Amino acid sequence: MSSKKHNATQASPSQPQPQPPNTIKDEVTHAMNEFQKGNHSEALNLAEDILFRHPNSAVAHGFVCFCHMKIVLSVRNNSSYAHLSLAETLKHIKISVESSKRAVELCPDSLYFRSYHANALFDLADHDSANAGFEAVIEACDAALAMEDPVLMEGFLENEERTRESQIEKLRTILRLFKMHSRHIIDTQYMENMKNEIQEVQDRKDEIEQSAIVARKNFEMGSRKLKNPKKETMETRVKAYWNNTMSMELKKDLLRIRIEDLKLHFAKNASPEAVAVAEEVMQAVEYVKISQNWKFSTCCLCNVRIFNTEWFAEHMKREHLRTLSYELRLLEPEIVIDLVNTTESRDWKPVDVVAAKKMMEDLSRNKHGDEGLHESKLFMNQKDWPYCQNSRRGAVIDKIRARLHVFLKIRCFVSNHFRGYMFLIMQMLKKQIPVQLLKEHYMNQTPLSVCLLDISELYCVLEFLDDLDNTCGLQRLYKSVNKDVVRGELCDAYHEKIVFNEDFSCVVFDKRMLRGELVVTNDGAAVASSADAEIELNDDECNDTSVNWLLKGSTDIGEQLKLWTSFRETSISQGKEFFKIYEAEFERIQNICEKKAQYLRELNVLQNLESICVKEDKRREDSGYTPVSYEYLLSEQRRQTERTNGDNFESDIIWNIFEETRVDSKIKLAIKKQIHKIISKLYKLDAIIRTTTIAMEQTGTKIVTIAAYDHRLIMVPLLKSFMLARLEELANEDAEEKSKAAREASTE
Known part of the structure; x- marks a missing residue:
């Protein structure tokens, strides 16, 4: 009974296990000995057996994880398990993840088990990146590093030669390494994947837009291709009437359709299609009456209809x-807009330095005096620079100008990029021309x-610009934007011009x-203007083009309405696809x-650390001052940060610097190196922010x-x-009258 109670206590995840029962410790020690002898299969069997008999033991789960992680390590080191397939290796990794997770649940204060879990998650992300990410590793490491008073599970895989503090520090070092490597991998993969993502999204946009163009053309062509099931005799009769009998006034009157007559025409046919067409016509009339324009927009998400494109955009x-929060909008970079003319109008040729x-000079x-040079005396403003003939330099300069032109034209070159561009040039130019002289002539601007x-x-x-270009997918976006300009609006302004009278x-x-x-060019206005009334038309100007146009039409109004409905449904579907892309781009x-x-x-932390070192340098200029090492100063900063806010962020940065070097003469260099890395990443992020x-x-x-x-498409x-x-x-009436007249004439 007491044994059951003891096991129940062990099973509670909220209670840590300060040390395993001697029986488990002995069993684990025995299994560990087998593992160290190379009997891995036997050790695994023993580990599973221990877990079977102690299912609620954190130690048992931790040891199972340990065994499987060691096998994975052997695979990585090409030792006895190098023959394992990826699937078999993944199986070991997944068992280690689940076992370590359970061990942490049963004993949450154990730093050993948390380090095992972080290790197992790292292996999983490393071997199965499609389904697992390194973010989980960082999260596990942060949780472990945040523990103020962790336990070591005394008696379980501990090193008796080490003190408790040194063992904890060693485990924390391991956790920080996992975190550092995970962050590096995440950042590298993020930048590598970004260009592909932008490319894929732009390709998808082109696909949708192309399908939209095809849908519109299919609708227009479909309307034209609908056959008019009239006999050739009727066509002949209609053409003969149009060309030989019909007066100009009747022809003009044919172009003027009363809405009431139109309603009566469709009312003659009681079919559902006719009713639907009548409703569509009257709805169009009402909408156009309100908007005074044939064009309208329908929201693909809420189906609201709006008569002004600008209002619809709003x-x-x-x-x-969605739009970014105020805080995130502050992070959007400032665009450089005043250099486009420089890339287009000035000469970009090699100069004799x-x-x-x-x-x-x-x-x-x-x-x-101190007034500086007059603008006319600045080298930057001189028209005749000392150019030289150098085709190789000229070719590269031309590539640089072209890259800059694309960046500037698409509004993707930001102040941060310009500063980086100029800093790079100045660092190289100052080797041959004094910096002060360059600045005096504004060559740094x-x-x-x-x-x-x-x-x-x-x-x-060129490499600096190409790196930005490749990261943000600039060329692909530039081509797409240019294509949009050439393509213009899908709804072009060429239609058969129809207007309403004033009432x-x-x-x-x-x-x-x-x-x-x-077809005439027009702006979509729906009401006749005075200019329309002033159009003069003589009888001899009339030809049969318009009657041929009429005869190519179809009287199948139901089919016309189906095409219109299908076209609008397709457009709504395509609009939703574009909305999904917008959401993805927003994310x-x-x-x-x-x-x-x-x-x-x-960057702020690193610059603060750099300033600590600079202040120490100034103090060292005092002959009576006893120097303090940078390592000591940064360690003090780290301890103070951990005491005041318990934040691992600054602590991790200092630890990363110490991981690279603890030599006093190299610490400042290590900080500068980290600052340079961050600035390079910020350049790329700003480029991605702009292209996105x-x-x-x-x-x-x-x-x-x-x-x-456009209502005209269906009207x-x-x-x-x-x-x-x-x-x-009218043609039939005319034919009937002529036939009647012929009969009467024949009877006389």
Whole structure:
């Protein structure tokens, strides 16, 4: 009975196990001996047996994890288990993950078990990146490092030669290493995957847009291809009537359709299709009457109909498209917009640096005291730089100019990039021209300074720009944006022109149709203007183009409506696809801004550590001062941080520096190296933020564009159906009258 109670106590996850029962300890020791002898299978069997008999023992679960992790390590080291397949290795890893997780649940204060769990998660992410990430490793490490008073599970795999403090510090070092490696892998993979992601999204946008264009063309072509099941005799009769008998006034009147007549025409047919068409026509009339325009937009998400494109864009922004929080918007970089002209108008050619230096020195002799040089005497503003013939340098300079032009044209070059670009150039130029002289002539503020560099230095600048380009997928986005400009709106401005009269009782086709001008440029206005009334048309200008156009139409109004409905449903579906892309792009930019905030925080810590070292340097200039090592100062900073806020963030950064070096003369260099890495990452993140922002704007525009419709697309085919029926009726009446007259004449 007491044994059962004891086991129940052991099973409680909330209670730590300060030390395993002697029976488990002895069993684990025996199994460990077998493992160390190389009898891994036997040791695994013993471990499973121990777990079977002690299912609620953290030690038993921890030892099972230990055995499986050792086998995975053997696979990695190409030892006795190198023959295992990936599937078999993954099986061992997954068992170690579950076993260590259970051990932590049963004994949450054990630093050993938490380090095992972090190790197992790292192995899982390393071997199965498609289904597991290194974020879980960092989370597990942070949880372990946050423990103030961990236990070691005395008697379990401890090193008796080490003190408790040294064992804890060793485990924490292991955890920090796992965390550091995980962060490095995450950052590397993030940057590597970003370009592919941008490429895939842009390709998907092009696919959707192409399908939208095809859908619109299919609708328009489908309307034209619908066959008019009229006999050739009817066509002949209609054409003969049009060309030989029909007066100009009747032809003009045919172009003027009363809405009431249109309703009566469709009411003659009691079919559901006719009823639906009548409703569509009247709905269009009402909408156009309100908006005074044929065009309208329908939201693909809430189905609201809006008559102004700008209002619709505002609706999407207000109701559906998410925006960054105020805090994250502050992280958006400042765009450089005043250098486009420099890349287009100035000469980008190799400059003789020796002659340039002499020219600057000569110009500087005109300086008046502290006032500096007059603008006209600045080397930067001189039109005739000492150019030289060097085709290799010229070719690289041209590539740099082209890269800059793309960055600037698409508004992707930010102040951070410009500072990095100029810093790189100045670092190389100062080897040949004094920095003060360069600054005096504002050469630290113009991208043209690159023309003074030699070939190897030029390649460094080109590499800097190419690195940004490749990271953010600039070229792919630039091509896509240019394609949008060429393509223009999906709803073009060329239609058969129809307008309403002032009281909306009639819809009227443009009179120029009678002389063959079927399609004219127009702005979509739905009400006749005074200019329309002023159009003059003589009888001899009329031809049969418009009657041929009518005869190509179809009287199958049901099929016309089906095509229109199908087209709109397809557009709504495509709009939803674009919205999904917008959401994905928003998630991306939000994540990037959050990552940038993290890097800025890290940069701030590193700069603070650098300032601690700089202050120590100043103190060392005092002859009576006893120097203190940088290691001691940073260690004190670390201890103070841990005491005041318990934050591991700054502590981890200091630990990473110490992991690289503890030598006093190299610590400042290590800090500078870390700062440079962070700044390089920030350059890339700013580029990704800009391209993603541009891509989001592009997607938002596509959502607005694809939601745009024109009532004329359905009204014109329906009106043609009515007009053709009316024309046939007139032709039949004329034929009947002529037949009657012929009969009467024959009887006389």
